[in-house]
Amino acid sequence: MDKSNRPNPLLEQTGKCNITTPVQHQSKTNWPTRNQPAYRPPINNERDRNPVRTYMKRQHRMPFGAEFMTEDTVRFNFWAPTARRVELLIDNDRPRPMQAIGGGWYEQTCQPVLADSRYSFQIDDDMRVPDPASRYNPDDVHAASQLIDPAAFDWCDGEWHGRPWEEAVIYEIHTGAFTPQGTFSAIEQKLGYLADLGVTGIELMPVAGFPGRCNWGYDGVLLFAPDSTYGTPCDLKRLVQSAHRHGLMVLLDVVYNHFGPEGNYLHCYAPQFFTDRHQTPWGQAINFDGEYSRIVRDFFIHNALYWLEEYHFDGLRVDAVHAIMDDSQPDFLEELAQQVHTTLGANRHIHLILENDHNAAHYLQRNRSGECTGFTAQWNDDAHHACHVLLTGERDGYYADYADNPILHLGRCLTEGFAYQGEVSIYRHGTPRGEPSAHLPASAFVWFLQNHDQIGNRAFGERLATQVPPEALRAAVILLLLSPSVPLLFMGEEWGAREPFPFFCGFTGELAQAVTTGRRREFAQFSGFHDPHRLQEIPDPCDASTFLLAKLNWQTQNDPPHRAWLMLYRTLLALRLQTIVPLLPSITGSCFEILTSHALQAAWQLTGHGKLTITVNLGDVPVKISHLPPGRLLFSSHDQSGQSNPAPGMLPAFSAALYLKDSHESR
Structure with a gap:
């Protein structure tokens, strides 16, 4: 039975009001049921009544953490249902007992309190913990939190309403490895370069507070706090604002399926945050569908709204949602999307992106007008895997599902979305995977x-430029950037960067040893690592030198081979934005034809009699073709200019070409 649909006794006692409709007051004995949406605090304090300021202020109000009510008055909220006593510690002042207001909630309003003060919570006289909704923890995740006043930042990007998703060309960035400095401010200095490259959005790998000096970001434990190794909250806000000035969207990768293994204190005072009804690769699942799940769901929904509202991000990429265990209806993902669209989506382009191994197409549905009502898009691992097998011949691990007929899988991805739409997956022990997706738009x-996964999940973190011939990679890049699906680049690939991106983290002690041992054990099953000595060569994720290996070397960008790659990417992205993007709304159908085991032709019908056609040969043998596709040549890999057709009747090895037949042309 689904306990999540029962009235929640905790919420009935503590009561939070509607997230989408601000109210003036609601009694603490009149609380929503499990099916009501998350709480949005009332706009009824002095700062809201007197909003006259020179610049725009952005603050997301929520029932978690510390909220400035006036310039020197702060209300602290803390949920600790197993605690007998909670005290608030601010700077070096004496502990202040917090008032228990029911349902495990503790509250305290303090005046005067200054911004940037440090605070923490003391539980039952013997445990000090940071705020789980901390906006900033300058001294790492185990130390005190810092009071952040969102009104201290002056926003001046009020004219920015985002960009339509069809225009998206996403550039994935790890903040710490993208520049020598490894900071938000250093990324800001590269925005002009990225805009000139032709990308329209950047996607930051997770920045939520993590333990240690480096991490991929998927071990975050303070989900509202930008990690201090990257800079301050104001630094991140300046990055977003500056990106908007350059015409760039900013997306943030968020992790809602688990907390990291170090620095998460919720188990100690709020075990109801987790459930033993489900298990994940990281242990107990987060409680999205059991008793007390209303508060848990609200915590994550507020997190999403916080980044989108207070930091003005243009969208979120939600990591590994297949590991979010939830049997309720509507499930957490559906509620999250609904709350985002209802609360913030009226006058902005906001994009929600999924990583979902289940290929659950129903999350991506459009309404009759073609508008997105749930999630905007999903990372298409199928397309990557099929293309990777064609380029490298690898068959280990999840590539086994694509080894039988990779060109067929690639063709389905180009024209139907997913390769696996309910077919049996060998890698997943014969279970069906996916849902029909051909009705969805390419976008x-x-x-x-x-991307970070497909590079960093390799034992040594090698980039594709070090694995395949440049001619083959050039053909694949043309296919990626000129086909209708939304392309994503990983930082540095546009100049053929050869620095690896190995998995790294900043754990120490026994946890570090367990991570290192576990990673090497994981690769022992692969054919290339049966030799124990070879296993020991895998970089230690917790060694500081492994993180340094991942740092981009911007100096190599000026070397001749790298300049050629950069010119290719700029040329293709300009062609995409000028010619391909305007055609996307007019696509009415698609199909593909397999030419050989490594070559195909894919076509997209356009309104009228138009057609966009791409031919690609990812093999090292030329392919005979009876005729060229209809229309004019837009780009080809056959020479450096990109404007030469292949010899009649022949598709060269490692080649790609794009043709457009305009709608007004005769059949």
Whole structure:
């Protein structure tokens, strides 16, 4: 039975009001049921009544954490249902007992309190913990939180309303590895370069507070706090604002399926945050569907709204949602999307992107007008895997599902979205995977030749430029950037960067040893690592030198081979934005034809009699073709200019070409 649909006794006692409709007051004995949406605090304090300021202020109000009510008055909220006593510690002042207001909630309003003060919570006289909704923890995740006044930042990007998703060309960035400085401010200095490159959005790998000096970001434990190694909250806000000035969207990768293994204190005072009804690769699942799940769901929904509202992000990429265990209806993902669209989506382009191994197409549905009502798009691992097998011949691990007929899988991805739409997966022990996706627009799928996972999940973190011939990679890049699906680039790939991106983290002690041992054990099953000595060569994720290996070397960008790659990417992205993007709304159908085991032709019908056609040969043998596609040549890999047709009747090895037949042309 689904306990999540029962009235929640905790919420009935503590009561929070509607997230989408601000109210003036609501009694603490009149609380929503499990099916009501998350709480949005009332706009009824002095700062809201007197909003006259020179610049725009952005503050997301929520029932978690510390909220400035006036310039020197702060209300602290803390949920600790197993605690007998909670005290508030601010700077070096004496502990202040917090008032228990029912349902495990503790509250305290303090005046005067200054912004940037440090605070923490003391539980039952013997445990000090940071605020789980901390806006900033300058001294790492185990130390005190810092009071952040969102009104201290002056926003001046009020004219920015985002960009339509069809225009998206996403550039994935790890903040710490993208520049030598590894900071938000250093990324800001590269925005002009990225805009000139032709990308329209950047996607930051997770920035939520994590333990240690470096991390991929998927071990975050303070989900509202930008990690202090990257800079301050104001630094991140300046990055977003500056990106908007350059015409760039900013997306943030968020992790809602687990907390990291170090620095998460919720188990100690709020075990109801977790459930033993479900298990994940990281242990107990987060409680999205059991008793007390209303508060848990609100915590994560507020997190999403916080980043989108207070930091003005243009969208979120939600990591590994297949590991979010939830049997309730509507499930957490559906509620999250509904709350985002209802609360913030009226006058902005906001994009929600999924990583979902289940290929659950129903999350991507459009309404009759073609508008997105749930999630905008999903990362299409199928397209990557099929293309990777064609380029490298690898068959280990999840590539086994694509080894039988990779060109067929690639063709389905180009024209139907997913390769697996309910078919049996060998890698997943014969279970069916996926849902039909051919009815969805091409823009519902994000595909890539490289990303943090597909590089960093390799034992040595090698980039594709070090694995395949440049001619083959050039053909694949043309296919990626000129086909209708939304392309994603991984930082540095545009100049053929050869620095690896290995998995790294900043754990120490026994946890570090367990992570290192576990990673090497994981690769022991692969054919290339049967030799124990070879296993020991895998970089230690917790060694500081492994993180340094991942740092981009911007100096190599000026070397001749790298300049050629950069010119290719700029040329293709300009062609995409000028010619391909305007055609996307007019696509009415698609199909593909397999030419050989490594070559195909894919076509997209346009309104009228138009057609966009791409031919690609990812093999090292030329392919005979009876005729060229209809229309004019837009780009080809056959020479450096990109404007030469292949010899009649022949598709060269490692080649790609794009043709457009305009709608007004005769059949």
